[in-house]
Amino acid sequence: MKRLAIAVSALALVAGCAQPQVKSVSGSGAQAPATIENSMREPNPLRDAFFGDLHVHTKLSFDAYIFNVRGDPDDAYRYAKGATLDHASGYQVRLNGPPLDFAAVTDHAEYVGVLPAMNDPNSPLSKIPYAADLFSPDQPKIQAAFNRVTAALRTGTPAAEMYDRATMGSAWKVIQDAAARHNEPGKFTTLVAYEFTSSRDGRNLHRNIFYPTARVPDAPFSAFDSQNPEKLWAWMDAQRGQGIESLAIPHNSNGSDGIMFERVTWDGKPIDRAWAEARARNEPLAEITQIKGTSDTHPALSPNDEWGNFEIMDWYVGSDTPVTKQAGGYVRDALKRGIEFEATQGFNPYKYGLIGSTDNHNATPGGSSEESSYFSKVGRNDGQPVQRGSIPKEGRKAWTPADAPTGSAVRFQTWGASGLTGVWAEENTREAIYAALRRKETFATSGPRIRVRLFAGFDLPADIASRGDLVAQAYARGVPMGADLLPAPGKTPRFLVWAVRDPNSGWLQRAQIVKGWVENGEAKEEVFDVACSDGLTPDARTHRCPDNGAKVDLSTCAIDSKKGAVELKATWTDPMFNPSQNAFYFVRVLENPSCRWSTWEALRNGSPPSPRLSPTIQERAWSSPIWYDPQP
Amino acid sequence: MTPSPEVSTSAKARAGITAFARDPLAHFLVLGGLLFAGASALDAMSQPVVRITQGDVEQIAASWQAMTMNPPSEEEMKGLLRERIDEEILAREAHRLGLDEDDVVIRRRLAQKMSFISDDVAVVMPATEADLLAFFEGRKDRFRLPERYTWRHVVFSAERPGDSERSAAEAALRSAPAGEDPAGDPSLVPGTFSEASREAIVGEFGESFYQALASARESQWTGPVISPFGAHLIRLERRIPASEPSYDAVREQVREAWLSEERDKRNSEMREEIRRRYRIEFDAGVPRP
Numbered sequence: 072m073k074r075l076a077i078a079v080s081a082l083a084l085v086a087g088c089a090q091p092q093v094k095s096v097s098g099s100g101a102q103a104p105a106t107i108e109n110s111m112r113e114p115n116p117l118r119d120a121f122f123g124d125l126h127v128h129t130k131l132s133f134d135a136y137i138f139n140v141r142g143d144p145d146d147a148y149r150y151a152k153g154a155t156l157d158h159a160s161g162y163q164v165r166l167n168g169p170p171l172d173f174a175a176v177t178d179h180a181e182y183v184g185v186l187p188a189m190n191d192p193n194s195p196l197s198k199i200p201y202a203a204d205l206f207s208p209d210q211p212k213i214q215a216a217f218n219r220v221t222a223a224l225r226t227g228t229p230a231a232e233m234y235d236r237a238t239m240g241s242a243w244k245v246i247q248d249a250a251a252r253h254n255e256p257g258k259f260t261t262l263v264a265y266e267f268t269s270s271r272d273g274r275n276l277h278r279n280i281f282y283p284t285a286r287v288p289d290a291p292f293s294a295f296d297s298q299n300p301e302k303l304w305a306w307m308d309a310q311r312g313q314g315i316e317s318l319a320i321p322h323n324s325n326g327s328d329g330i331m332f333e334r335v336t337w338d339g340k341p342i343d344r345a346w347a348e349a350r351a352r353n354e355p356l357a358e359i360t361q362i363k364g365t366s367d368t369h370p371a372l373s374p375n376d377e378w379g380n381f382e383i384m385d386w387y388v389g390s391d392t393p394v395t396k397q398a399g400g401y402v403r404d405a406l407k408r409g410i411e412f413e414a415t416q417g418f419n420p421y422k423y424g425l426i427g428s429t430d431n432h433n434a435t436p437g438g439s440s441e442e443s444s445y446f447s448k449v450g451r452n453d454g455q456p457v458q459r460g461s462i463p464k465e466g467r468k469a470w471t472p473a474d475a476p477t478g479s480a481v482r483f484q485t486w487g488a489s490g491l492t493g494v495w496a497e498e499n500t501r502e503a504i505y506a507a508l509r510r511k512e513t514f515a516t517s518g519p520r521i522r523v524r525l526f527a528g529f530d531l532p533a534d535i536a537s538r539g540d541l542v543a544q545a546y547a548r549g550v551p552m553g554a555d556l557l558p559a560p561g562k563t564p565r566f567l568v569w570a571v572r573d574p575n576s577g578w579l580q581r582a583q584i585v586k587g588w589v590e591n592g593e594a595k596e597e598v599f600d601v602a603c604s605d606g607l608t609p610d611a612r613t614h615r616c617p618d619n620g621a622k623v624d625l626s627t628c629a630i631d632s633k634k635g636a637v638e639l640k641a642t643w644t645d646p647m648f649n650p651s652q653n654a655f656y657f658v659r660v661l662e663n664p665s666c667r668w669s670t671w672e673a674l675r676n677g678s679p680p681s682p683r684l685s686p687t688i689q690e691r692a693w694s695s696p697i698w699y700d701p702q703p
Numbered sequence: 704m705t706p707s708p709e710v711s712t713s714a715k716a717r718a719g720i721t722a723f724a725r726d727p728l729a730h731f732l733v734l735g736g737l738l739f740a741g742a743s744a745l746d747a748m749s750q751p752v753v754r755i756t757q758g759d760v761e762q763i764a765a766s767w768q769a770m771t772m773n774p775p776s777e778e779e780m781k782g783l784l785r786e787r788i789d790e791e792i793l794a795r796e797a798h799r800l801g802l803d804e805d806d807v808v809i810r811r812r813l814a815q816k817m818s819f820i821s822d823d824v825a826v827v828m829p830a831t832e833a834d835l836l837a838f839f840e841g842r843k844d845r846f847r848l849p850e851r852y853t854w855r856h857v858v859f860s861a862e863r864p865g866d867s868e869r870s871a872a873e874a875a876l877r878s879a880p881a882g883e884d885p886a887g888d889p890s891l892v893p894g895t896f897s898e899a900s901r902e903a904i905v906g907e908f909g910e911s912f913y914q915a916l917a918s919a920r921e922s923q924w925t926g927p928v929i930s931p932f933g934a935h936l937i938r939l940e941r942r943i944p945a946s947e948p949s950y951d952a953v954r955e956q957v958r959e960a961w962l963s964e965e966r967d968k969r970n971s972e973m974r975e976e977i978r979r980r981y982r983i984e985f986d987a988g989v990p991r992p
Contacts, residue, residue: 119893153902169906192816200766208808232765252955257897522891541889571891574907574931637861637932638891 114497117542118512120522121499123173124151124436125264125492126279126322126361126428131178131242132266134389135432136186137205137217138450142434144176144249151436152259158433158446160454167441168520168575171491172499173260174436176246177279180265180293181224184242185233199232221389225273227298234295243290251285256500263287267303267319269294275326275388276300278319278354280307283505286315299337301346304353318508320426322358324405325366326388329396332405332421347412347420356508357423359402359515359693360490361430362439362448363388367659367693368403376585376598378661378689382487382517391482406696407587407594410653413700414589424511424553424695425657427490437491440518441576442688443628445488445668453483460484460683461669462676470682484684488668489517493692495524495551511553511695514658519576521692525552525658526567527699529559535567536642552657553695557703558650564699566643568601570660576690577662578635580604581616584643588654598659602641605634621663623687628666628674635663651701658694665690753791755784763787817977818970830961838961839950845960846953851898851943854916857887861933872927872934885924885936892932898943908932917942 128135129144139159142150150156151174155165188194189202196202204216223229243265250261262281269276278300280291292306300319307317324331336346359367364384373379385394398404402423409421429440431448439446447453456462460476460483463469476484493514494507507513514523524542528549535541545567550556556564572579582602587594600609603616610617621634639660648654664687670680680686763783767775775783803809830838839846859868859875872887879885892907904913908930915928919939927934950957985991 113895115893115895120891169902192819198762203812208811231768252959524891539886539889569891571932574909640862 114503116497117546118495118497118507120493120520121172121260121496121504122437122491122493122520123171123175123260123504124428124431124440125173125175125262125281125320125426126177126266126358126430127174127434127436128178128266128430128432129176129434130187131184131245132432133179133182133186133220134217135178135434135450136190137213137220138432138452140433140450144178144246144434145252147176147434147436148174148249148253148259148261150434150438152253156433156435158454159450160446162454164433164435164438164444164446166435166437167444168437170259171437173262173494173504175262175264175279175281176249176434176436177264177266178242178246179268180239180291181229181268181295182220182233183239183265183291184245185235185238186220188235188238189233194238196233196235196238224268224294225270227269227294229295236290240290247285247287254501258499260499260501260504262501262505265291267292267294267300269298269300269303270388271298271330273387273390273392274328274330275323276321276331277323277388278303278321279358280317280319281505281508282315282317283501284316288315301337301349304349307353308349317353318356319354320356320358321354322361322428322430323363323366323384323388324357324400324402325364325369325384326386326394327400328387328394329399332399332402332408334399334408342412342420344416344418347418350420351422355422355424355511356426356513356695357402357405358428358430359425360427360487360517362486362489363430364485364487365489365517366400366402368401369397371397372401372404373596376596378598378659378691381688381691382485382489384482384485384487386482386485403585403587403596406655406657407596410587410589410655410698411592411594414653415592417702419698422698424508424513425515425693426492426508426513427515427517427693428492429490440488440491442488442518442666442668442690443671445671447483447486449483452479453486456672456676458483459486459669459672461672461681462678468676468678470679476683484669484681487517487688491516491518491520493520493522512551513553514692514694516692517688517690519573519662519690519692521570521573521576521579521660521662521690523570523582523658523660523692523694524567525569525656525694525697526550527556527564527656527697529556529562529564531565531567531642533565533642535565536569536640541567541569550697552697554697555703556697556699558699558701560650563644563648566601566645566656566697567641568643568658569638569640570602570658570692571638572636572662577630577665578604578621578632578637579639580619580621580635580661580663580689582639582641583659583661584645584656585659586645586647586654586656588647588649588652590652597647599643599645601643602639604636604639604663619663623664623666625666625670625680625686626674628671630663630665652699653701654699655696656699657696658692660692662690664688751795753788753795755787759787760784830958830965835954835957835961836950838964839953839957842960843947846948846956848946848948849900850917850945851900852904852916852939853895853897853941853943854899854937854939855884855895856935856937857885857894858890858892858930858932859927859934860888860890861931863888863933868934869927869929872936876924876926876936879924884938887936888933890932908935 127147129142129147130136130140142156146156151171153166153170155163158164188196189199190206191197201216201219204212247263250263254261264279264281267278267280288310292303321331336342365382368376368379369383370380405421409419413419431438433450439448447459453459457464458480460480463474494504495512496503496507526545526549530548535544538544568582570579570582581600584599584601587596599614600616603609605619607617607619609615619634621631623630667685667688669684670686673680764775767783859871861868875885901913912928912930916937916939919925919937921939924936924938926936928937
């Protein structure tokens, strides 16, 4: 097969891309070849930021294989370390920045490795009658056969002829072996992982499961074992009892139609303490952003948050069914429900730290999280701009009524170039990174490697932001993101917020604190700007920074280098702090506006940006929350 | 010629044994009959056979069950078998008539089957230690570690008013007591880097910053050097020259590379061998691929 070798980065350059080319292995620095002794840097007790992608599929996933993706877990880890990979649509892709610090391949456990076997004429699985249809060049036939495969995922009942334990077992081994081969302490961390692909009547309940060591279960617990996540937690508990630690991270709650963070159990009973503890023990984190949309919040849930409409995806996952219930489907709402439970019943099932990842199905960790080199996420199904609705059809250079996206492009146009996970860890090893995930000292970004820190304490010095030893002070006298702030009678907590831009992305516009609290049993929220760029200060009444005037030139996508900040740093005290109210606080950092991926593609195509899409976005980072509980 | 064996046998029965023994016509008929039977037997042997095995029946039943959630009834099974037989004989007849030629789907599938076979052939041989060692010796460049840098820095933030980060850095460098590190602004960027590659440094701090670091004198504070974060004072601790790792240290990488190269080689050898059996011709004006 001929490959049309187009380097995406080259295209970006042709278009006069203003972005610098490469980023670095932030923080790790250590190149750790096996030959050199003492090649690892000393662990930093004050912790450095490491960036990675915790949600990536390879050809072992049933859907990725149908999307013509042929990269395997080894290829995925190579890509994360900077290698070039063939895309399913026939061009080549490479990480826009430098290597990632860590990555985890999370293939769907359901039918893992079965589709490649069905396409191998020497495997008995290729004799399954619809196998030929799956791999025919006839798109309707593929779709019909594929629907049969995905129907099993909706019902949770596998098709007996595809449910080949031997094939799935060897794929699970391939995943483990690749993780073992590519894990290089001090330089690059891998985690053995998989995706539990449960949905209830098409409502998304997916989770990724991660292991801190090479000791993993013989077989993953999949949605074919049970679609009920409670059963997954019970299994994880049992595994933990046998010394196999793990954690689960739910994602695409935006596609759950309100059932990811319900107020009741699977059977519709009220949540009790044991249920809440099982969930919190097994699910310390939530994926707040990825290519299939951002699950922070929704305009319907946060009408007073001017930035709450970021990369909204209002569809069921893999379907044209629109979401009807946002409540229960967004992370901020879950955090609010969590503190309501805490305030009224003394337990919190939804005490989530935050991460971001791509959910890329192209075996490309970190790939497609950057606007100017976006290639979306489902192989040849959305590998070209016209397939994702960013340019007019049939080579036209202007938008006519006939260019309205149809079919899957209606959904694909709403997907976003996002995201990454940041962790604050002593060093780049499995132990240190997993420990950071466990204690929720994590943050999410929409792609850029923005570093953000958050500390809170009743005894943080007032001048902490200007001190040289601020991080040591903050750890000694406060708590970092992901932790609990314990009550201190008669005192008001102080917060330290600190962020630095990604030199290969835009400048920072503002840092905000998003607060949730419980008043008379009901959770509320408010967004406070706490640090402004360009010497501006937040208005005391509106809690907003004045407009810094940063503009984007839509004819070139050039951004204004004179506006915005390299670094934002501030201390903040909550003007509404009430020591008797349960609360959480997390940071959101916003960049100045920049071109959305769809605008970059239109620009390269020589057509105007799609009239259906926002031409610009504001890239961002979210810290994990800090919780305040008056009665811990 | 249409004398049926049945006709000849009934004639024989009527004729009686003795008459038969003496009748040349009877001899002729019997011999003709035998010849005919033999010919039909031969004919039957050359007639293509469609055999439905027990395995086929099970497989047909299983996929029916997968689609309908029920095992096929006897009637359904008969229908499925008829379909299966029809499919088989139609496919064979199509093949006999050459309908599979110039069918892009079939051609692609066959080519794919062939390449799967060649992949299978290619993986059979495990590498010996000697293979790997020879491979490593011949390609040392590929396993070469690039030059790396262990270094420290302090930064004066770009957020300082105007260009004052530069003068602050200069002042800090001047005033740092001998043997002590200059004090910079606190930073979210790590302060020490161990054996960082050029890519890592350029990626985060830019090309000119890297150039300054790479050419700095070891164990000495110098600067300011400008990056997107501000003005830095840098101290190169150690420049680790590019080096060739020992075979033992990279054996696993060598094995992986050997395997992938060997597989590619065998695949292309096999393709080449097949290609040699064909002459490829081009119409005038067709570009040579």
